[in-house]
Amino acid sequence: MSAFVTRFAPSPTGFLHRGHAFSALTAFEAARAAAGRFILRIEDIDATRRRPDYEAAIPEDLAWLGLAWETPVRRQSDHMADYGAALRDLSERGLTYRCFRTRREVAEAIESAPHGAMEAFRGAPLPPDEEARRVAAGEPYAWRLSLDAAARALGGFGGLAFVEEGEGPQGERGEIPARPELGGDVVLARKDVGVAYHLAVVADDALQGITHVIRGHDLFEAAHVQRLLQALLALPTPAYRHHRLLTGPDGKRFAKRDGAQTLRELRASGMTPDALRGELGF
Numbered sequence: 001m002s003a004f005v006t007r008f009a010p011s012p013t014g015f016l017h018r019g020h021a022f023s024a025l026t027a028f029e030a031a032r033a034a035a036g037r038f039i040l041r042i043e044d045i046d047a048t049r050r051r052p053d054y055e056a057a058i059p060e061d062l063a064w065l066g067l068a069w070e071t072p073v074r075r076q077s078d079h080m081a082d083y084g085a086a087l088r089d090l091s092e093r094g095l096t097y098r099c100f101r102t103r104r105e106v107a108e109a110i111e112s113a114p115h116g117a118m119e120a121f122r123g124a125p126l127p128p129d130e131e132a133r134r135v136a137a138g139e140p141y142a143w144r145l146s147l148d149a150a151a152r153a154l155g156g157f158g159g160l161a162f163v164e165e166g167e168g169p170q171g172e173r174g175e176i177p178a179r180p181e182l183g184g185d186v187v188l189a190r191k192d193v194g195v196a197y198h199l200a201v202v203a204d205d206a207l208q209g210i211t212h213v214i215r216g217h218d219l220f221e222a223a224h225v226q227r228l229l230q231a232l233l234a235l236p237t238p239a240y241r242h243h244r245l246l247t248g249p250d251g252k253r254f255a256k257r258d259g260a261q262t263l264r265e266l267r268a269s270g271m272t273p274d275a276l277r278g279e280l281g282f
């Protein structure tokens with residue numbers, strides 16, 4: 001067995017559709033080609049959107065597709081303390097701040113920034129007395145990563161890069177200089193959830209020894225942010241293989257919010273796994 005380890009990491013916030021099947025098969029076949037390991041990880045930190053029936057359907061749908069993975073499967077909601085420890089580590093080093101803004105206030109701040117909507121949110125800690133007062137009053141807040149503090153800690157982001165073995169949405173490949181400012185001061189822990197996506201992914205990719213992150217290029221920008229978190233937390237950087245997004249006959253990408261046909265529906269309509277694999281190019 002080689003040192004190649006990859007994963008498919010769905011969030012149980014809907015039933016899997018063709019786009020997920022394409023992504024899971026891409027990762028699974030890459031592991032097979034490299035005589036490596038394939039891991040399934042359930043990214044269910046968002047308690048406001050996850051559903052037990054969606055989660056139960058994931059292994060069922062993937063097994064139907066012919067995939068096999070290592071057990072036990074890591075379920076992020078069982079490990080909130082790990083992510084909390086990573087957040088505390090960053091916070092104790094002054095790399096985070098509490099952000100009390102609502103979603104709307106953040107959107108407004110972005111709109112009024114010099115470069116308009118292209119600019120990701122950048123904020124700053126509140127004055128200590130105001131912060132203490134709002135915390136004491138029980139106002140909800142999110143923890144954000146301070147890019148200014150991170151840049152000071154690392155002496156700038158010039159030394160940060162990741163290797164793209166697939167391609168980004170603009171055909172980016174090879175050694176890519178990381179531009180964490182694309183993501184702005186990302187949320188590391190959400191008011192309602194406790195931990196946010198980037199922190200949990202970075203922690204788990206390291207913990208599970210992932211050597212290759214294989215996922216859709218809608219998450220290419222996330223790699224820029226995640227590379228910074230890896231540097232701040234002294235974690236190894238996997239190679240990235242972003243793949244194209246599957247589009248439907250209308251040229252639009254498959255997405256659960258557009259009501260893309262789920263794998264369960266395809267199965268119920270009599271489609272065989274072989275037919276679907278063939279359609280997806282496997």
Ligand code: GLU
Nearest residue numbers: 009010011043201215219
């Ligand atoms: N859980 C994420 C999603 O469903 C994928 C995370 C990743 O592959 O980094 O979109």
